[in-house]
Amino acid sequence: MAIPRVIPVLLLRNKGLVKTVKFRDAKYIGDPFNAVKILNEKEVDELIFLDIDASKENREPPYEYLKEIASECFMPLAYGGAIRSVDQIRNLIQSGIEKVCINTQSILNPDFIKNACEIFGASTIVGSMDVKKNMLGKYQVYSHVKKTSLGVNPVKHAEYLQNLGVGEIFLNNVDLDGTMTGYDLDLVKKITGSVDVPVIACGGAGSLADIEKVVKQSNASAAAAGSMFVFHGKHKAVLINYPNHSALNSIWG
Amino acid sequence: MTVIIDYQAGNLGSIQNMLKKLGEVAIITSNPEEVSQADHLILPGVGAFDFGMQKLRELNLVASLQKKVLEERTPILGVCLGAQLFCNSSEEGNESGLGFINGVVRKFPTSLNGKKFSVPHMGWDYVRPEKESKLLPTSEEGMRFYFVHSYGITCLDQSDVLAKNQYSMMYHSAFERDNILGVQFHPEKSHRFGKQLYKNFIEKY
Numbered sequence: 001m002a003i004p005r006v007i008p009v010l011l012l013r014n015k016g017l018v019k020t021v022k023f024r025d026a027k028y029i030g031d032p033f034n035a036v037k038i039l040n041e042k043e044v045d046e047l048i049f050l051d052i053d054a055s056k057e058n059r060e061p062p063y064e065y066l067k068e069i070a071s072e073c074f075m076p077l078a079y080g081g082a083i084r085s086v087d088q089i090r091n092l093i094q095s096g097i098e099k100v101c102i103n104t105q106s107i108l109n110p111d112f113i114k115n116a117c118e119i120f121g122a123s124t125i126v127g128s129m130d131v132k133k134n135m136l137g138k139y140q141v142y143s144h145v146k147k148t149s150l151g152v153n154p155v156k157h158a159e160y161l162q163n164l165g166v167g168e169i170f171l172n173n174v175d176l177d178g179t180m181t182g183y184d185l186d187l188v189k190k191i192t193g194s195v196d197v198p199v200i201a202c203g204g205a206g207s208l209a210d211i212e213k214v215v216k217q218s219n220a221s222a223a224a225a226g227s228m229f230v231f232h233g234k235h236k237a238v239l240i241n242y243p244n245h246s247a248l249n250s251i252w253g
Numbered sequence: 254m255t256v257i258i259d260y261q262a263g264n265l266g267s268i269q270n271m272l273k274k275l276g277e278v279a280i281i282t283s284n285p286e287e288v289s290q291a292d293h294l295i296l297p298g299v300g301a302f303d304f305g306m307q308k309l310r311e312l313n314l315v316a317s318l319q320k321k322v323l324e325e326r327t328p329i330l331g332v333c334l335g336a337q338l339f340c341n342s343s344e345e346g347n348e349s350g351l352g353f354i355n356g357v358v359r360k361f362p363t364s365l366n367g368k369k370f371s372v373p374h375m376g377w378d379y380v381r382p383e384k385e386s387k388l389l390p391t392s393e394e395g396m397r398f399y400f401v402h403s404y405g406i407t408c409l410d411q412s413d414v415l416a417k418n419q420y421s422m423m424y425h426s427a428f429e430r431d432n433i434l435g436v437q438f439h440p441e442k443s444h445r446f447g448k449q450l451y452k453n454f455i456e457k458y
Contacts, residue, residue, distance in 0.1 A: 001419050003377045003397070043444045045377055045399075071270055076399055076442050093264045098401075098442065121263075121300050123373050123401045167373055196363050198371040221371050245397075 003252055004215045005045040005222035008229040010035060012051045019226050021178030023144055029230055035240045040073050042242040051081030055104050055145045058082060063095045070096025080128055089116055101170050103128040104145055110164055117165030127161030132174040142174050155194045162195045173203030180206030180227050188218035200224050208243055212251045255279040255455060256291035260308040262334060263299030267441040275452050285317040293455055294327055298334030303346030305338050322353055326432045328458035336435030337406060345404055353433045355409040362421045370421035373403040380416045386429055387457040396446045398438035
């Protein structure tokens with residue numbers, strides 16, 4: 001019976017690996033190739049790469065670079081960062097990427113998402129959404145490009161993404177990013193309760209217990225995390241890590 | 254020579270990549286001439302059932318596949334949509350399949366016994382052989398594979414079933430009938446488990 005996925009999210013900036021806190025303060029961690037090599041040896045379920053500056057700088061995905069990574073990785077790979085054309089998706093697939101995460105364009109250009117889902121199949125297109133609480137404590141969809149809330153209700157937005165045809169939703173909680181204090185179980189539950197497609201929860205994971213909770217209590221199909229897989233100990237020393245599969249099997253039972 | 258059949262349905266590079274790692278030479282082609290010279294065939298595929306069948310026909314591949322598989326008995330491995338196309342029909346479309354095995358393809362329900370299931374099914378699962386097979390030998394550790402699909406195969410000849418898995422319905426995740434093999438999962442995305450499966454297919458069939 002389907003094993004829930006546990007997914008490291010690697011953030012790229014100028015071809016270096018970084019980690020943020022609350023979508024800010026990107027700290028350089030090291031060489032992505034080295035991280036990928038270690039995670040590949042640990043037989044991770046899946047990997048997500050996000051180029052955090054691509055949308056702001058409006059540039060092309062680094063195809064050759066991704067190709068080099070994909071040639072060594074025999075697991076599903078997802079890439080996100082300023083994807084806005086069918087040709088880019090085709091090039092990414094040819095570079096060995098299975099899935100593309102699309103965030104900004106899902107709001108600016110819904111027809112592009114619909115079209116992409118039809119051409120490449122729903123399972124190739126991941127609708128990515130960032131959520132932040134506003135000053136009144138209300139959840140709102142957030143734009144990392146504009147650095148502002150979009151005034152959209154996250155449940156409505158998840159339904160909107162599903163209606164566009166995406167095969168999966170990648171849900172980020174901005175306030176919890178990098179905090180390692182646990183997922184936002186309420187938010188994840190709200191979203192999983194409103195759509196049929198799988199939801200990847202991200203933001204706040206600090207331990208295997210957090211991962212277990214977001215899957216069992218909030219029905220996430222997959223638990224994604226950044227800090228947990230790149231830092232170790234309370235001083236956050238850089239250490240690329242991933243739980244071994246016997247530990248994961250024991251929580252899924 | 255191993256031939257990976259290109260019918261414009263999905264990414265074939267990752268299969269070729271994995272075979273390269275295994276030291277196997279594989280060509281990607283849609284040319285029926287080249288298909289006819291293969292000693293191993295792989296029919297991959299991601300996408301819709303009707304689209305896949307239409308493309309196979311447009312590329313004049315149906316007849317050459319029938320000859321290779323049914324007359325010459327060349328080993329063929331269907332992967333994901335490729336395996337589904339070996340069946341008679343699919344709930345996803347109106348086209349007839351290749352009919353290499355007696356089977357139908359059904360859509361996953363979004364709930365089972367009141368529990369909600371996300372569709373597509375995306376993720377890993379353990380695959381345990383139901384019968385003796387050189388493709389998927391019994392392993393104590395358990396063989397984990399990556400799945401992405403909204404439809405599942407039901408073999409109508411029980412003797413063809415190589416593995417069963419449960420999601421929002423029970424489906425046959427692998428089948429084997431003489432030289433005809435199919436897997437619903439993606440070995441090329443399944444670490445060393447997948448490498449072993451492709452190695453077995455090429456060396457032992």
